[in-house]
Amino acid sequence: MERVITGIPGFDDILKGGIPRRNVVLLAGGPGTGKSIFGYQYLYNGLKRGEHGVLVALEEHPVQIRISMSQFGWDISEYESAGEFAIVDAFTAGIGEAAKRERYVVRAPDDFQALVDVLRAAIRETKAERVVVDSVTTLYITKPVLARSMVLQLKKILSGMGCTSILISQVSVTERGFGGPGVEHAADGIVRLDLDEIGGELRRSLIVWKMRGTAHSMRRHPFEITDKGIVVKKESMEIPREVR
Numbered sequence: 001m002e003r004v005i006t007g008i009p010g011f012d013d014i015l016k017g018g019i020p021r022r023n024v025v026l027l028a029g030g031p032g033t034g035k036s037i038f039g040y041q042y043l044y045n046g047l048k049r050g051e052h053g054v055l056v057a058l059e060e061h062p063v064q065i066r067i068s069m070s071q072f073g074w075d076i077s078e079y080e081s082a083g084e085f086a087i088v089d090a091f092t093a094g095i096g097e098a099a100k101r102e103r104y105v106v107r108a109p110d111d112f113q114a115l116v117d118v119l120r121a122a123i124r125e126t127k128a129e130r131v132v133v134d135s136v137t138t139l140y141i142t143k144p145v146l147a148r149s150m151v152l153q154l155k156k157i158l159s160g161m162g163c164t165s166i167l168i169s170q171v172s173v174t175e176r177g178f179g180g181p182g183v184e185h186a187a188d189g190i191v192r193l194d195l196d197e198i199g200g201e202l203r204r205s206l207i208v209w210k211m212r213g214t215a216h217s218m219r220r221h222p223f224e225i226t227d228k229g230i231v232v233k234k235e236s237m238e239i240p241r242e243v244r
């Protein structure tokens with residue numbers, strides 16, 4: 001079976017070699033848990049391997065995303081110029097000077113079909129193999145009944161176009177779920193990032209809840225965010241009951 005190597009230190013081992021190709025993985029977590037960084041790192045590592053990528057930006061300005069990525073040493077500008085990487089701007093609605101320089105702009109970010117059309121064009125033109133949507137929660141926050149069908153539609157398109165994708169899902173600080181309703185059933189994989197205060201200290205950990213097509217670690221693994229990005233540890237970690 002073909003796998004996509006995330007290149008995130010320690011993470012591919014947890015998945016016994018990487019994400020099975022064409023899987024759509026829900027990356028769920030609370031604020032500040034490292035979801036966006038995980039997504040950027042996955043895309044940048046792909047570019048270094050010659051696997052093109054698309055990032056759908058629903059939550060942050062594309063200009064801000066380029067700055068955030070460069071802070072980890074992930075310079076995407078040459079890949080953008082070469083047409084190997086694209087940011088789909090579903091954030092600015094084309095408003096502002098900086099937005100006028102964006103190539104893929106969703107004029108009406110509330111219009112899901114418009115977003116899908118721009119995303120398809122971006123994947124086709126860049127020949128993307130990796131896609132990250134940051135975040136899918138933004139798509140259905142005002143219409144939760146559509147959540148599952150939107151995720152299913154995205155899955156059909158992304159998997160159908162041969163992409164291996166990460167859909168970022170926001171959950172609240174106290175929620176232990178995956179962001180819903182029902183989206184977790186539509187995804188091929190679920191990875192949950194956590195941030196917990198243990199003994200007066202915030203500790204990061206992740207757990208692979210589900211990954212279609214492969215065995216995976218059933219343990220919770222601590223991870224760190226360094227100036228080179230996410231590093232996942234081999235050892236397992238327990239969150240004390242009183243914290244949960």
Ligand SMILES: Nc1ncnc2c1ncn2[C@@H]1O[C@H](COP(=O)(O)OP(=O)(O)O)[C@@H](O)[C@H]1O
Nearest residue numbers: 029030031032033034035036037038225226227
């Ligand atoms: N250079 C860095 N070194 C260590 N930690 C960092 C660095 N940059 C950001 N962080 C951590 O990453 C967090 C933000 O991660 P992010 O992926 O944006 O979270 P999310 O998308 O889940 O809200 C920050 O709150 C901070 O704790």
Ligand SMILES: [Mg+2]
Nearest residue numbers: 035036037134
């Ligand atoms: Mg984020």
